[in-house]
Amino acid sequence: MKRRNFIQNTLVSLPIVLAASKVNAKIRNKKGFKVEAGKDRFNQPIKYRGVNPNDVKISSKDTDGQLTVLEYVGFEKIGPPLHVHYEQDEIFYVVEGEYIFQLDTERMTLKSGDTIFLPRAVPHTWVQTSDKGKLVYFLQPSGQMEEFFKKMNELKGPPTEALIQEIHHAHGMKVVGPPISI
Numbered sequence: 001m002k003r004r005n006f007i008q009n010t011l012v013s014l015p016i017v018l019a020a021s022k023v024n025a026k027i028r029n030k031k032g033f034k035v036e037a038g039k040d041r042f043n044q045p046i047k048y049r050g051v052n053p054n055d056v057k058i059s060s061k062d063t064d065g066q067l068t069v070l071e072y073v074g075f076e077k078i079g080p081p082l083h084v085h086y087e088q089d090e091i092f093y094v095v096e097g098e099y100i101f102q103l104d105t106e107r108m109t110l111k112s113g114d115t116i117f118l119p120r121a122v123p124h125t126w127v128q129t130s131d132k133g134k135l136v137y138f139l140q141p142s143g144q145m146e147e148f149f150k151k152m153n154e155l156k157g158p159p160t161e162a163l164i165q166e167i168h169h170a171h172g173m174k175v176v177g178p179p180i181s182i
Helices: 003-027 145-154 161-170
Strands: 052-058 068-074 082-085 089-096 098-103 106-111 115-118 124-128 133-140 173-177
Touching: 068 145, 089 098, 089 106, 098 115, 098 133, 106 115, 145 161, 161 173
Parallel strands: none
Antiparallel strands: 052 068, 068 133, 082 124, 082 173, 089 115, 089 133, 098 106, 098 124
16 A cells, blocks of 8 residues: 555544544443442342352443452452463452462462552462451453353352363453462
């Protein structure tokens, strides 16, 4: 393509691209909101493993899929298997309790007030080591994490390894190892 044609085509298409971004901005809810302590954004609480509240505080629906914020309250010394998110970065802030986080092969202890950044495509996991704990965590972009937690919450019993892999894969993740045992 000749330079002149390239520049001309770019200038012609620019208003269309800019208009599309303005349309999306108009669809997004511009009103803020409050989510009370111990509550889920849509009053549809999700329990991790049927016991531990994992409440959506800011939904992907609120941010056009750019951000999800959840609050996890742990009553068990458990955590997820070693896994990879293909498209999401995660940030965890420890509100209460103590946790061991594993990022690739490195393990770190986090206590109340500590924060950890887990970049996408890097294997990671965590385990709660205190009797009770609380995490606030951010996923950016949102991906399908809310749907993942809902799906896992719907299971009637312990899933098989094959089902765990299938559900993770369907939501943009892969299990690559076991959970941390303490």
